[in-house]
Amino acid sequence: MPAPANKGAAPRIGLVSLGCPKALVDSERIVTRLRAEGYELSPSYEGANAVVVNTCGFLNSAKEESLAAIGEALAENGKVIVTGCLGVEADRIRAAHPGVLAITGPHQYEAVIGEVHKAVPRPHDPFLDLVPPQGIRLTPRHYAYLKISEGCNNACSFCIIPALRGRLKSRPIGEVMREAERLVDAGVKELLVISQDTSAYGLDLGYARSAWRGEEREARFLSLAEALGSLGVWVRLHYVYPYPHVDQVLPLMADGKVLPYLDIPFQHASPSVLKAMRRPAHQEKTLDRIRAWRETCPDLAIRSTFIVGFPGETEEDFAALLDWLSEVRLARVGCFKYENVDGAKANALPGHVPEEVKEERHARLMHHQQAISAELLAARIGTESEIIVDEVDEEGAIARSAWDAPEIDGNVYLNGETALQSGDRLRVGIEHADEYDLWGSVAAPSRADRRAELSGV
Numbered sequence: 001m002p003a004p005a006n007k008g009a010a011p012r013i014g015l016v017s018l019g020c021p022k023a024l025v026d027s028e029r030i031v032t033r034l035r036a037e038g039y040e041l042s043p044s045y046e047g048a049n050a051v052v053v054n055t056c057g058f059l060n061s062a063k064e065e066s067l068a069a070i071g072e073a074l075a076e077n078g079k080v081i082v083t084g085c086l087g088v089e090a091d092r093i094r095a096a097h098p099g100v101l102a103i104t105g106p107h108q109y110e111a112v113i114g115e116v117h118k119a120v121p122r123p124h125d126p127f128l129d130l131v132p133p134q135g136i137r138l139t140p141r142h143y144a145y146l147k148i149s150e151g152c153n154n155a156c157s158f159c160i161i162p163a164l165r166g167r168l169k170s171r172p173i174g175e176v177m178r179e180a181e182r183l184v185d186a187g188v189k190e191l192l193v194i195s196q197d198t199s200a201y202g203l204d205l206g207y208a209r210s211a212w213r214g215e216e217r218e219a220r221f222l223s224l225a226e227a228l229g230s231l232g233v234w235v236r237l238h239y240v241y242p243y244p245h246v247d248q249v250l251p252l253m254a255d256g257k258v259l260p261y262l263d264i265p266f267q268h269a270s271p272s273v274l275k276a277m278r279r280p281a282h283q284e285k286t287l288d289r290i291r292a293w294r295e296t297c298p299d300l301a302i303r304s305t306f307i308v309g310f311p312g313e314t315e316e317d318f319a320a321l322l323d324w325l326s327e328v329r330l331a332r333v334g335c336f337k338y339e340n341v342d343g344a345k346a347n348a349l350p351g352h353v354p355e356e357v358k359e360e361r362h363a364r365l366m367h368h369q370q371a372i373s374a375e376l377l378a379a380r381i382g383t384e385s386e387i388i389v390d391e392v393d394e395e396g397a398i399a400r401s402a403w404d405a406p407e408i409d410g411n412v413y414l415n416g417e418t419a420l421q422s423g424d425r426l427r428v429g430i431e432h433a434d435e436y437d438l439w440g441s442v443a444a445p446s447r448a449d450r451r452a453e454l455s456g457v
């Protein structure tokens, strides 16, 4: 049961955040607002006066997970407010959990806060000055997600995000850059740019100019990458589509302004499957484009995700995907088995693939890519890489290189480096590799010199 509201003590709200980094950013906004109003956060159900569950509604399995999380919060606490993508299916939530206090949809920050006020009255003396100007973040202190737009103008047949989140709505570049600056001032060393379609940034604004540091800038992908690249921190670009204008950011990567990393959700390589998926940029000459990118920036790492077993995918389509992977040699790959999503157009496509075939293709793709990944990582043994430290324990430091986004990619392990701190950036020599991770040692100059150099002493 929830903790009784202690007289005089700040009310405490629990938060369960499910789903993608975009949902995490929504959770951060809710938390920032609650803290600004004087609420405390509770790390446990027992200590909370109410719980907000930020749900995911992307795949049916994610919906099930969200419903289970709501059920758990109800059983453990009893006062539950639901928000996020699954919130658009209020009837379904109420049918499963009639006891929820309120349901709001994605990005309805005001509505969530209003429901919290009803459930747990707002404290009389908000500690506004306790909220740092960069807001409250749920990621570790040295990296932060930077959301540049909401929604999407595409119409991929397996996806209901445009229906859930609406059409592309970009934030003005001045606003994005001021948030980025606040984060860097607060100690963030790596900015992860997220949206549904990063390369489309600014299209809906007509690339409108806005001011940052006294200079007018266009809300365009390149202009944003240049401005972020001037902040002196790692900048990582997620959810980019291979449109021709993406070529323009490769020189920034070659110059070390932006990390040589592109997260491009290709989803497939067979033209007929891509057409059935209605993917953006599927008619672009992707292989030629990637070759040209690598000429400009040889160290470029491309990460991607793929869906196997899409309706109509034949054995030839799947073989074409494996051949394409052999040719393109992506650094990082994730793979999902196709699932129907309520409301998606792909549900009605002919030729649904049996589960056991999806399973078998998933295993084949992962095995195929594992060999490619092992070769690419083995080639890095004997080289030096700049890394950022995520965690330090009694055995050493766990870090990442430019090739590794947090949570989804590999790690660089530095055994014995217990004196490093999270957020440290330094050069290491790579000594060992497996299919996904690297092991290395701090490169000369000595660690002490390097730390002094890093801290500007």
Ligand code: SF4
Pocket: 152, 153, 154, 155, 156, 159, 160, 161, 162, 196, 197, 280
């Ligand atoms: S690009 Fe396609 S998959 Fe991505 S959010 Fe838009 S419609 Fe969905």
